[in-house]
Amino acid sequence: MSFIEVQNISKDFKVNKRSAGIPGMIANMFVPKYEIKHAVKDLSFTIEKGEMVGFIGPNGAGKSSTIKMLSGILCPDSGSITVNGFVPYKQRKSYVGKIGVVFGQKSQLQWDLPVIDSFELLRAIYRIPEDKYKKNLERFTEMLDMKSFINQPVRQLSLGQRMRSDIVASLLHSPEIVFFDEPTIGVDIIGKETIRNFIRELNEQDKVTMIFTTHDMQDIEQTCKRIIIIDKGSLMYDGSLQDIRSKYGTARRLIAEFNEEVAVAPISDVVINELGDRKKSFTFDNNVVDVNKLMHELFGNYSVRDITVAEPEIESIIQKMYNGEV
Numbered sequence: 001m002s003f004i005e006v007q008n009i010s011k012d013f014k015v016n017k018r019s020a021g022i023p024g025m026i027a028n029m030f031v032p033k034y035e036i037k038h039a040v041k042d043l044s045f046t047i048e049k050g051e052m053v054g055f056i057g058p059n060g061a062g063k064s065s066t067i068k069m070l071s072g073i074l075c076p077d078s079g080s081i082t083v084n085g086f087v088p089y090k091q092r093k094s095y096v097g098k099i100g101v102v103f104g105q106k107s108q109l110q111w112d113l114p115v116i117d118s119f120e121l122l123r124a125i126y127r128i129p130e131d132k133y134k135k136n137l138e139r140f141t142e143m144l145d146m147k148s149f150i151n152q153p154v155r156q157l158s159l160g161q162r163m164r165s166d167i168v169a170s171l172l173h174s175p176e177i178v179f180f181d182e183p184t185i186g187v188d189i190i191g192k193e194t195i196r197n198f199i200r201e202l203n204e205q206d207k208v209t210m211i212f213t214t215h216d217m218q219d220i221e222q223t224c225k226r227i228i229i230i231d232k233g234s235l236m237y238d239g240s241l242q243d244i245r246s247k248y249g250t251a252r253r254l255i256a257e258f259n260e261e262v263a264v265a266p267i268s269d270v271v272i273n274e275l276g277d278r279k280k281s282f283t284f285d286n287n288v289v290d291v292n293k294l295m296h297e298l299f300g301n302y303s304v305r306d307i308t309v310a311e312p313e314i315e316s317i318i319q320k321m322y323n324g325e326v
């Protein structure tokens with residue numbers, strides 16, 4: 001049995017469908033009309049202990065609904081979920097101490113209190129033993145460089161500081177599994193790096209199982225080996241990032257730096273772009289152009305100082321998958 005087992009879960013929402021204008025509003029009061037939104041449809045996957053999985057999909061794909069079912073906030077209409085033997089939506093009380101949840105759009109901290117007071121409150125709620133609390137607090141605040149603002153009220157923090165505080169809040173009780181729902185949303189590039197490094201280290205060092213939902217592919221590339229993509233509530237892809245690259249990412253970009261200014265003669269099936277006086281990029285389809293031959297041609301005919309081959313951009317591959325182009 002896997003650590004997380006999700007079997008054929010579905011979740012519908014009944015949404016009030018109001019006609020426009022005042023007559024529509026009045027008609028709706030007497031004869032309300034509803035439509036059914038299929039947020040999650042027959043979704044199945046398994047995750048092993050200690051895995052770090054990116055859970056992605058376009059807006060409205062059903063990611064948050066799935067995370068809510070995994071964390072026990074929502075109950076699936078059909079299908080089943082077990083996490084380390086627990087049924088999240090049935091055993092909420094005993095389950096909640098095993099998990100950590102970070103919703104980037106929603107803070108669990110007390111707005112008017114200093115960050116440390118919210119942490120103390122969580123210590124009491126989760127009944128965290130004093131030594132464990134102190135150890136975790138010390139370690140996580142150090143890793144996330146939080147000493148300078150831990151005594152400030154949450155409302156005075158920047159978004160990045162608030163997000164770091166929320167992450168620590170979700171980890172103080174040493175959960176076995178953590179759900180991150182857009183933990184880097186709106187955070188600047190340095191803040192994102194700090195959060196990604198922290199998440200990666202925690203997964204590697206403590207073997208905490210993690211599910212990471214985000215729209216930022218850099219988050220995924222820097223933290224996850226495996227991704228699950230869903231669209232319209234259904235599974236679209238489940239596998240490694242590397243497999244996606246090699247299966248669908250046939251576009252390659254080679255960047256060459258020359259020792260002098262050169263005019264490179266056209267090469268068939270290769271798009272050449274200037275990147276400066278002595279730097280050019282060569283874009284081609286990996287299935288059409290042999291990269292070794294191309295390098296041979298460049299080294300043989302020009303004075304090349306340096307060459308790098310860029311990996312296919314995961315972002316553009318995922319975009320194509322969303323658009324149904326691959």
Ligand SMILES: Nc1ncnc2c1ncn2[C@@H]1O[C@H](COP(=O)(O)OP(=O)(O)OP(=O)(O)O)[C@@H](O)[C@H]1O
Nearest residue numbers: 013015037039057058059060061062063064065066
């Ligand atoms: N409480 C709700 N009531 C009605 N409809 C809902 C509710 N929650 C989600 N939905 C609908 O279910 C679908 C899936 O929503 P969900 O929030 O799970 O998607 P998501 O993949 O997390 O999207 P995003 O990336 O935009 O956050 C959407 O069509 C959404 O409008």
